[in-house]
Amino acid sequence: MNEEHLSCVDCGARYPCALIYECAACGDILELVRDEKSTARLDGLISERVSLGEGETPLLRAPDDFLAEIGFSGRLWFKDETRNPSGSFKDRHVAAALTRAIALGANGVVCASSGNAGASAAAYAARAGLPAIIVVPQRTPLEKMTQIGAYGAQLIKVEGHYSNSYDLALRIAREAGYVNLTTTYINPYGTDALRVVGRELSDQLNGDVPDWVLVPTGAGPLVKGVVQGFADKAGGMPRVVAVQAEGCAPVVDAYDKGLSAVTAWGEPTTIASGISDPLIGYEKDGSYTLRLVRETCGVAIAVSDDEIRAAMRRLAAGTGIFAEPTAASSVAAAEKLIAAGIIDRKASIVCMITGHGFKDFKVYREMDMRETSVAAGASLDGLLGERCREDAAP
Numbered sequence: 001m002n003e004e005h006l007s008c009v010d011c012g013a014r015y016p017c018a019l020i021y022e023c024a025a026c027g028d029i030l031e032l033v034r035d036e037k038s039t040a041r042l043d044g045l046i047s048e049r050v051s052l053g054e055g056e057t058p059l060l061r062a063p064d065d066f067l068a069e070i071g072f073s074g075r076l077w078f079k080d081e082t083r084n085p086s087g088s089f090k091d092r093h094v095a096a097a098l099t100r101a102i103a104l105g106a107n108g109v110v111c112a113s114s115g116n117a118g119a120s121a122a123a124y125a126a127r128a129g130l131p132a133i134i135v136v137p138q139r140t141p142l143e144k145m146t147q148i149g150a151y152g153a154q155l156i157k158v159e160g161h162y163s164n165s166y167d168l169a170l171r172i173a174r175e176a177g178y179v180n181l182t183t184t185y186i187n188p189y190g191t192d193a194l195r196v197v198g199r200e201l202s203d204q205l206n207g208d209v210p211d212w213v214l215v216p217t218g219a220g221p222l223v224k225g226v227v228q229g230f231a232d233k234a235g236g237m238p239r240v241v242a243v244q245a246e247g248c249a250p251v252v253d254a255y256d257k258g259l260s261a262v263t264a265w266g267e268p269t270t271i272a273s274g275i276s277d278p279l280i281g282y283e284k285d286g287s288y289t290l291r292l293v294r295e296t297c298g299v300a301i302a303v304s305d306d307e308i309r310a311a312m313r314r315l316a317a318g319t320g321i322f323a324e325p326t327a328a329s330s331v332a333a334a335e336k337l338i339a340a341g342i343i344d345r346k347a348s349i350v351c352m353i354t355g356h357g358f359k360d361f362k363v364y365r366e367m368d369m370r371e372t373s374v375a376a377g378a379s380l381d382g383l384l385g386e387r388c389r390e391d392a393a394p
């Protein structure tokens with residue numbers, strides 16, 4: 001008897017583990033179902049797990065000054081996924097999906113990405129010595145594309161939004177026989193690895209369940225990861241918030257209208273490239289994510305680019321965490337939900353910080369910085385701010 005299999009999240013059809021990406025009966029999402037014994041069995045099968053040391057990221061408590069600034073008296077933590085090897089939580093997904101791909105005989109990988117998943121796939125393919133093709137929208141931040149190129153992957157830039165890249169990666173996977181590492185729900189082995197995020201949160205909180213977990217959300221596998229991880233721990237379920245940008249909010253739109261089916265977004269316009277996913281052709285991913293959010297009694301909320309910028313600044317200057325725009329959207333949403341009274345001011349909250357600020361400098365460079373250029377040997381007159389002089393006074 002098989003100890004693990006793939007199962008359709010909609011019709012429940014079962015399939016043996018293979019490199020398949022959707023339910024043959026209904027076209028919906030496949031998930032990996034296994035028992036603990038099968039984990040050991042898989043570990044035995046795979047002599048070399050592809051890893052760069054992903055996961056086990058820190059859970060950082062927000063400083064009191066930060067809480068005071070946002071008028072919050074509860075407990076707030078940041079799950080700092082920027083610490084993963086390529087700088088985003090995607091490394092968890094890609095490490096697992098690539099390890100499984102190799103066990104099933106992969107000769108190369110392809111990944112459609114808004115940047116982070118592509119950088120991750122390129123890094124792990126380099127580690128494993130496999131060829132990689134990474135497909136990104138032309139407007140992807142330069143830093144992310146540079147990172148992908150540095151790892152030696154073939155970078156293909158596609159006109160228009162992310163869904164165009166998604167479609168091209170599907171065709172490359174079919175044509176070249178490459179494994180598709182795209183980090184929507186398409187690769188069930190990658191999605192499954194994200195449950196470790198929920199388990200880590202539970203462990204880091206000593207088994208306590210936070211009231212809310214806020215997750216920057218494109219297609220939404222990280223929402224599933226948080227939900228599954230807390231379900232694994234069986235200690236209770238936080239309310240999960242799917243956070244999107246106002247300029248690309250298909251899941252929030254369906255949530256606000258009380259619908260169960262998510263409709264694709266038109267043209268995304270947001271600085272949050274990592275969640276700029278219109279879901280065209282895989283709207284089912286958004287519908288599934290929304291179903292999970294509702295099952296936790298959570299909410300879906302959109303934040304504006306200005307709210308994201310403010311949160312990036314507050315996060316960097318107020319906590320020392322350098323986050324890309326997408327990653328700071330969870331913090332912007334927390335502030336917004338607290339201000340609206342939806343999150344109680346005494347609640348316990350975890351914000352997922354999904355990607356590093358190094359990945360998208362442009363937004364920071366457009367902010368005002370406290371910087372001055374001086375000649376060598378310049379006088380200090382007028383150079384030090386008032387506060388410095390006061391501090392130095394006897």
Ligand SMILES: [Zn+2]
Binds near residue numbers: 010024028
């Ligand atoms: Zn099905």
